[in-house]
Amino acid sequence: MSISPKKIFTGFDSTRYTAYNLGNFREIPQMARLSEEQLFEIEVVGRVLPFKTNNFVVDELIDWxxxxxxxxxILTFPQRDMLLPHHYEEMAELxxxxxxxxxxxxxxxxxxxxxxxHPAGQLDLNVPHLNGEPLHGMQHKYRETVLFFPSPGQTCHAYCxxxxxxxxxxGLSGLKFAxxxxxxxxxxxxxHPEVTDVLxxxxxxxxxxxxxxxxxxEPLIAADLPNLRHIRIGTKALSYWPYRFLTDADSDHMVALLRKVAASGKHLAIMAH
Ligand code: SF4
Incomplete structure (x- = not known):
């Protein structure tokens, strides 16, 4: 049975994803509730740290x-205290x-x-090797678990x-796992037969x-690796963009794909933020 998102989220009639960032956040109608000083603080901090939110977060999750x-x-709009005072002042002046x-x-x-x-040497430590070559885009931090960073998935529906x-x-060069x-x-x-989980x-x-x-x-399922028991997906789509599973153009395909993984006998876990 398909469920209309309009029945769940009363009053929200747009299931079309709209991203808001530094370039267009002033167009959000609710910004009228903020003072010019607060808007300026968002602009300053957003020049240094990433800022992106979306229409679902703005219209459904924030109590204005x-x-x-x-x-x-606080979780999605840049806050002045995210920068050290001298960094804030420097950027504010510019x-x-x-x-x-x-x-x-x-x-x-x-x-x-x-x-x-990247505190604690994240770029260099935990990078696995295969035939002597480093596998950038993967981390083997925990004995049983490999973290995998698929390159097209290195962004979020909204940034925390x-x-x-x-x-x-x-876009800091050299700092991207992929x-x-x-x-x-x-x-x-x-x-590595000791690995049971891929995240x-x-x-x-x-x-x-x-x-x-x-x-x-699909290659992971097709390989039928006896050691691989759990395929975990870290996502906050359930809470920050639930239309990913309901009305996005390929949402049916997405749900079918997740079903296929589960049907393969691997334990599929959604690590929901
Ligand atoms: S979901 Fe994770 S990767 Fe994405 S912005 Fe939040 S903390 Fe960062």
């Missing part, structure tokens, strides 16, 4: 009568002075690097202000089209 304390607002995009970019990149984007993977979204190589994943799992993560893997996601999941 409780601004600025609403938790969902924005106020109408500095060129190149100058702003240069300052933003420097500030980002000072924020220690607490995100610890933000370097992936701001892999297009589903076959490398299969080969690595064959060579698809990102970003949000369910931002990928169902077809693209199938390019990763």
């Amino acid at each position: 009568d409780n601004i600025p304390d609403d938790p969902m607002f 924005v106020k002075a109408g500095a060129s995009p190149a100058l702003i970019r240069e300052a933003a990149d420097r500030i980002r690097l000072e924020l220690n984007p 202000t607490f995100c610890f993977r933000w370097p992936q979204f701001v 892999s297009r190589e589903a076959e490398h994943l299969v080969a690595y799992l064959k060579a 698809f993560t990102g970003g949000d893997p369910l931002l990928m089209s169902a077809r693209r996601l199938a390019d990763y999941l």
Whole structure:
């Protein structure tokens, strides 16, 4: 039985995804509730740290009568305290002075690097190797679990202000985990019988089209690896863009794909944020 999202989310009549970011957030009607100072703070912090939200979050999840304390607002709209005071002041001066995009970019990149984007050697440690070659786009942090970062899934329906993977979204060269190589994943799992779990993560893997996601999941199923017991998908689509499973153009294909994984005998787990 298909369920109309309109029956679930009364009053919300748009199931069409609209992203809001630094370039268009002032068009959100609810922004009229914020002072110019609050809007400016969003602009300043959003120059350094990634900012993206969407129409579902704005219209359904945020209580605009409780601004600025609403938790969902704090979770998705940049907050002044996310930057150190001297970083904030530096960027605020540039924005106020109408500095060129190149100058702003240069300052933003420097500030980002000072924020220690990959603490504890995340770029170098835990990178698995196959035949002596590093497999970028994968991490083997825990004995039984491999983290896999499919390259088309390295973004999210909305960014969390607490995100610890933000370097992936701001284009800092050399800081992005990614892999297009589903076959490398299969080969690595064959060579590592101790691995029982693969966690698809990102970003949000369910931002990928169902077809693209199938390019990763189907080889995994077809390989029929006896050691692989759990296929986990880290996603917040259920809460931040539920139309991914209801009315998006390929939502039926997406649900069918997830069913196919479950029917293969592997345990499919949605790690819902
Ligand atoms: S869902 Fe994860 S990767 Fe995406 S913005 Fe939030 S914390 Fe970052």
